[in-house]
Amino acid sequence: MSTGHDLLIVDDNPADVSLAREALKTCAYKGTISSVGDGVEALAFLGRRGNFSNAPKPDLVLLDLNLPKRDGLAVLAAMKASPDLRRIPVVIFSTSRLEKDIARSYELGANCYVGKPGNLTEFFSMMKLIEEFWFGSVSLPPRGE
Amino acid sequence: MSGAATQPAKQPSAGTKPQLRALLVEDNQLDAELVLRALRKNDFEVSAVIVQDEAAFVKALLAHCPEIVLADYNLPGWKGMEALNVIRRQGLDIPLIVVSGALGDVTAVECIKQGATDYVLKDGLARLPEVVRRALREKHEHGLRQQAEKDLAKKADELARSNADLEQFAYVASHDLQEPLRMVAAYTQLLSERYRGKLDGDADKFIGYASEGALRMQVLIQDLLAFSRVGRKEGALTNLDCKEVLQEVRQTLAAAMQESGAVIIPSNLPSVWADRTQMAQLFQNLIGNAIKFRGKEAPVISVQAEKENDHWLFRVADNGIGIAPEYAENIFVVFQRLHARTEYPGNGIGLAICKKIVERYGGRIWVESQPGSGSTFKFTIPIPVSTPEREAGK
Numbered sequence: 001m002s003t004g005h006d007l008l009i010v011d012d013n014p015a016d017v018s019l020a021r022e023a024l025k026t027c028a029y030k031g032t033i034s035s036v037g038d039g040v041e042a043l044a045f046l047g048r049r050g051n052f053s054n055a056p057k058p059d060l061v062l063l064d065l066n067l068p069k070r071d072g073l074a075v076l077a078a079m080k081a082s083p084d085l086r087r088i089p090v091v092i093f094s095t096s097r098l099e100k101d102i103a104r105s106y107e108l109g110a111n112c113y114v115g116k117p118g119n120l121t122e123f124f125s126m127m128k129l130i131e132e133f134w135f136g137s138v139s140l141p142p143r144g145e
Numbered sequence: 146m147s148g149a150a151t152q153p154a155k156q157p158s159a160g161t162k163p164q165l166r167a168l169l170v171e172d173n174q175l176d177a178e179l180v181l182r183a184l185r186k187n188d189f190e191v192s193a194v195i196v197q198d199e200a201a202f203v204k205a206l207l208a209h210c211p212e213i214v215l216a217d218y219n220l221p222g223w224k225g226m227e228a229l230n231v232i233r234r235q236g237l238d239i240p241l242i243v244v245s246g247a248l249g250d251v252t253a254v255e256c257i258k259q260g261a262t263d264y265v266l267k268d269g270l271a272r273l274p275e276v277v278r279r280a281l282r283e284k285h286e287h288g289l290r291q292q293a294e295k296d297l298a299k300k301a302d303e304l305a306r307s308n309a310d311l312e313q314f315a316y317v318a319s320h321d322l323q324e325p326l327r328m329v330a331a332y333t334q335l336l337s338e339r340y341r342g343k344l345d346g347d348a349d350k351f352i353g354y355a356s357e358g359a360l361r362m363q364v365l366i367q368d369l370l371a372f373s374r375v376g377r378k379e380g381a382l383t384n385l386d387c388k389e390v391l392q393e394v395r396q397t398l399a400a401a402m403q404e405s406g407a408v409i410i411p412s413n414l415p416s417v418w419a420d421r422t423q424m425a426q427l428f429q430n431l432i433g434n435a436i437k438f439r440g441k442e443a444p445v446i447s448v449q450a451e452k453e454n455d456h457w458l459f460r461v462a463d464n465g466i467g468i469a470p471e472y473a474e475n476i477f478v479v480f481q482r483l484h485a486r487t488e489y490p491g492n493g494i495g496l497a498i499c500k501k502i503v504e505r506y507g508g509r510i511w512v513e514s515q516p517g518s519g520s521t522f523k524f525t526i527p528i529p530v531s532t533p534e535r536e537a538g539k
Contacts, residue, residue, distance in 0.1 A: 118363055
């Protein structure tokens with residue numbers, strides 16, 4: 001059960017975002033889901049700049065690596081270098097299974113690395129797992145504005 | 146003995162004598178005349194430039210384009226052998242013959258060592274035409290050989306590049322193809338789950354076909370990726386005990402073996418110098434096929450090896466359905482299948498991977514079989530010339 005959480009999905013593929021939303025519909029997730037399509041937008045959203053001045057501060061970021069403009073690793077590095085953003089847990093959610101991507105993500109402070117499953121059933125159960133773990137099991141950092 | 150006597154084929158008749166551009170390094174005008182006379186007598190139409198110091202030599206080298214340099218060993222202000230360095234510095238390949246008065250054996254050998262093509266004593270100038278001819282011939286042959294080597298190196302280079310391009314292409318294509326395909330697979334599956342029975346029978350069937358097609362293509366792409374990876378990743382080569390590798394493969398195939406009642410009989414398996422993962426894959430694909438294409442009886446698969454000259458010859462023999470000889474080569478080609486997917490599942494990648502692995506080590510793979518009487522897959526793995534110990538530090 002989760003209420004009042006805010007999730008940010010950073011992914012340039014609208015079909016993937018939609019799939020994640022569909023998957024979360026089948027879970028108990030009750031919070032908001034925001035999404036942005038590139039690394040620059042992601043940092044603007046997180047910094048509440050420009051069009052995103054009223055954006056919620058997310059409790060969790062689901063971050064793809066292969067993104068236009070600034071890629072996922074750059075977004076991750078910027079978040080972990082920022083005193084305001086570094087506490088927000090980041091789940092890397094990517095099709096890449098390359099060792100170097102996984103290693104680099106953890107080096108930059110990713111909270112976990114999850115490979116995007118290829119088929120629907122696995123995709124749905126992976127999203128359910130992420131939802132249950134991050135919004136059900138773990139204690140998230142206090143929100144304190 | 147005159148030049149004509151030694152070379153009767155070259156009769157002196159004006160106009161038929163070959164042209165020769167010579168550059169003489171000589172301070173004694175008379176000696177130079179003698180040298181030229183020796184060459185002109187029966188053998189060459191010589192156009193010569195005579196110099197005696199470095200500056201003039203460089204100038205003549207570039208202006209006269211000599212085919213041969215004839216250099217006196219001792220000059221007042223310069224050494225004839227220095228001319229060789231000048232020629233090299235200019236990036237030229239012109240034979241130099243030392244033409245000298247008394248020259249000790251030691252000095253003569255030293256000249257040759259430094260790169261002179263030959264040496265001729267001034268009181269033995271009758272030899273000179275033949276020496277020049279030989280020098281020109283050697284240079285010509287050397288040039289041909291160099292050109293051939295260069296051509297070969299270029300071809301090898303092109304081949305390596307085109308191979309690398311192809312593998313890069315396969316890798317990128319399969320990676321980039323996976324992304325959109327993942328969407329097709331996911332959404333057709335979502336459609337089929339969410340709308341099954343809500344449209345009509347045809348719709349369910351169509352969505353089912355689309356969904357199955359997408360899933361199958363995902364597997365194909367993964368196979369292609371695995372195939373292209375065989376050449377890409379330089380695995381660590383170790384001294385591998387094939388008995389251990391086979392043991393691993395038994396574990397991987399445990400379920401299939403149990404289900405089919407398969408028996409594997411290894412004998413005389415050696416250690417080879419190879420990558421563990423690839424050797425395991427090789428055995429696994431061959432044994433997996435032997436189980437998959439079994440006949441009515443439980444599979445009996447013998448795996449053995451024997452040493453033949455510079456390689457090991459492996460045999461993986463089964464009592465399965467066999468293969469008609471006309472397909473014996475096809476089966477090693479990527480995505481070639483002999484049976485309907487409904488009869489025997491699979492994408493036709495296994496043997497292509499086997500072939501790629503074996504060929505990576507410089508070996509060969511082939512099959513000997515008749516329909517109904519089992520198949521024997523044979524492959525060779527070369528025994529490296531260098532000792533394993535020497536490479537172990539890598």
